[in-house]
Amino acid sequence: MAHPPQSEAVEALLLQVEADAERMREVMTEVVVPAGSPMFPLDFLAFAAAKRHASTTSAFGAMVRSWNMVIARALLRMHIDTSLRFSAAWHVADPHAFATSVLKGERIDKLKTRTGTRLTDSHLVQLHRDEHPWLPAVYKHLSGYVHFSGAHIADAIEGLGDADRTVQFLVSDQDLKFPEFSWVEVLDCFREATSILGTFLQGWGATKKLSDAQLEALRGGA
Incomplete structure (x- = not known):
C-alpha cells in the first residue's frame, strides 16, 4: 500500500532525528573513543548503546514515514530504555564492574545502585523525573506498546457508531487516524531520549580525560 507523505513539520523533525544520530556517531569517535585512546569496560557499554541508538533511529524513521504509529511508539520505548539503562552506570559503586557484569550477561534490573536499590526500569525513570518531568507518564504509556495490551485494542478500532452501537476495526500497518x-x-x-543518552556519553568521554587526582577530587577525596 502506498504511503501518503507526512506533513512538512513531521518531515523536518525526522531530519533532525537523523542529524542527531550523525552527531551521536561523532561523539563516539571524537569524544568517547578517539583513535588511540585506551579502552575501559564502560566503553563497550557505550558502543552498545550507540549502536542500538543508530539501529533504532533508522527503524523509527521508517515507521514514521510509513505511518506506523504502533511500532514507532514501541521503538520510542526501546530508545528510552537504552538511554536509561546506560545512565545506570552513574548510579552504581563501580561503573566498570557494572559494565563487566552486563557484558557477562547479567540483567541490569538485577544489579543495584550504590545505595542497594535494584536498577529496575521504574527506579531509573524516577531518578530522571526531576530533570525530565515528562518521562514517568510517557514511559508508563509506552510500556503498553512493548507488551501486548489494551493499547493495541484501541489502535485497532477505526470508529464507533453511537446510533447503532457498532464498532469498526481496521487491520492495517498504517495508522492514518493520528x-x-x-x-x-x-x-x-x-529527540529528548537521544539528548539523555548523548549527555551521558559525552560525560563519560570527559571523565576519561581526567587525571587520577581530578577523579579523586570529584569523588570528594580531596
Missing part, C-alpha cells in the same frame, strides 16, 4: 501533533509528540520524545 493527527499531526501525535507524530510531532513522538518525534520530540525521541
Whole structure:
C-alpha cells in the first residue's frame, strides 16, 4: 500500500532525528573513543548503546514515514530504555564492574545502585523525573506498546457508531487516524531520549580525560 507523505513539520523533525544520530556517531569517535585512546569496560557499554541508538533511529524513521504509529511508539520505548539503562552506570559503586557484569550477561534490573536499590526500569525513570518531568507518564504509556495490551485494542478500532452501537476495526500497518501533533509528540520524545543518552556519553568521554587526582577530587577525596 502506498504511503501518503507526512506533513512538512513531521518531515523536518525526522531530519533532525537523523542529524542527531550523525552527531551521536561523532561523539563516539571524537569524544568517547578517539583513535588511540585506551579502552575501559564502560566503553563497550557505550558502543552498545550507540549502536542500538543508530539501529533504532533508522527503524523509527521508517515507521514514521510509513505511518506506523504502533511500532514507532514501541521503538520510542526501546530508545528510552537504552538511554536509561546506560545512565545506570552513574548510579552504581563501580561503573566498570557494572559494565563487566552486563557484558557477562547479567540483567541490569538485577544489579543495584550504590545505595542497594535494584536498577529496575521504574527506579531509573524516577531518578530522571526531576530533570525530565515528562518521562514517568510517557514511559508508563509506552510500556503498553512493548507488551501486548489494551493499547493495541484501541489502535485497532477505526470508529464507533453511537446510533447503532457498532464498532469498526481496521487491520492495517498504517495508522492514518493520528493527527499531526501525535507524530510531532513522538518525534520530540525521541529527540529528548537521544539528548539523555548523548549527555551521558559525552560525560563519560570527559571523565576519561581526567587525571587520577581530578577523579579523586570529584569523588570528594580531596
